[in-house]
Amino acid sequence: MPYYERIVILTGAGISAESGVATFRDKDGIWAKYNIEDVATPEAFARDPAKVHAFYNERRRAHSGVEPNAAHFALARLEREHEGEVLVVTQNIDALHEAAGSRNVIHMHGELLKALCSHCGARHPWRDDLSIETSCPACGLPAGMRPDVVWFGEMPYRLDEIYTALARADLFLSIGTSGTVYPAAGFVAEARAAGAHTVELNLEPSDGAALFHETIHGPAGTVVPAYVERLLR
């Protein structure tokens, strides 16, 4: 295994599957039970905020019982022990990378344990249920609090930083993502065009599997620790 100086790792729902967090597009995934148009667009929130709050309240409650798995811990170990740069860009809104010890993490689709005030733009750590009656702790106005997540049609967070990191990366790993949601699905092409070696680690070939130099298929909790071990050796 060559030495890589700047590693960018994209993670998706599959890395948290073995922690008991549902994925989106697997046969028993979230989108098999809910319509995207009902719960994951700004239009849905404007039309029926109570339904959208109920969806995220349930996921926030479920989050309190979940723990990182071997894949999250392996990435935290990589950040700790690798001499070069390691950046995790996650599409996940759970807090499992941080719980495992990763520090250099970008949540491009937001965070379940934060709330965002649509009146004043303030962000707050949030563990309780949200409702249309919830007032913003900063501006005091009711009816504007929403989960701090990125819905379809909204701009993902910190894209400038992500594209800068992709342009400098010499290794790009994609872990546990179906490669169906943009712009994340386009990151492999960006990194590859900039000269990075690209590797997919996923349970099965993703939609974009052909774009990677290398593909490793299996559960994240097994293949990620093994890959990290090889990188650090």
Ligand code: BJW
């Ligand atoms: C395992 C495993 C195990 C299982 N081990 N692996 C047409 C073309 C191109 C783009 C578009 C288009 N039409 C619309 C768009 C844009 C749209 C988009 O991409 N749509 C596509 C569906 C086509 N994108 C957007 O709107 C984004 N914004 C944007 O583009 O802004 C630019 C812009 C804005 C405005 C104007 C103009 C431009 C925003 C996307 C937001 C996505 N939001 C969600 C919800 C977030 C909050 C929440 O969690 O509720 O993000 S949707 C959902 O999908 C969530 C995820 O982060 C995201 C990706 O899912 P992920 O992680 O890949 O999960 P799965 O379930 O799909 O895959 C899991 C994988 O794991 C599978 O492969 C399994 O095999 C594997 N797996 N167990 C390893 N144990």
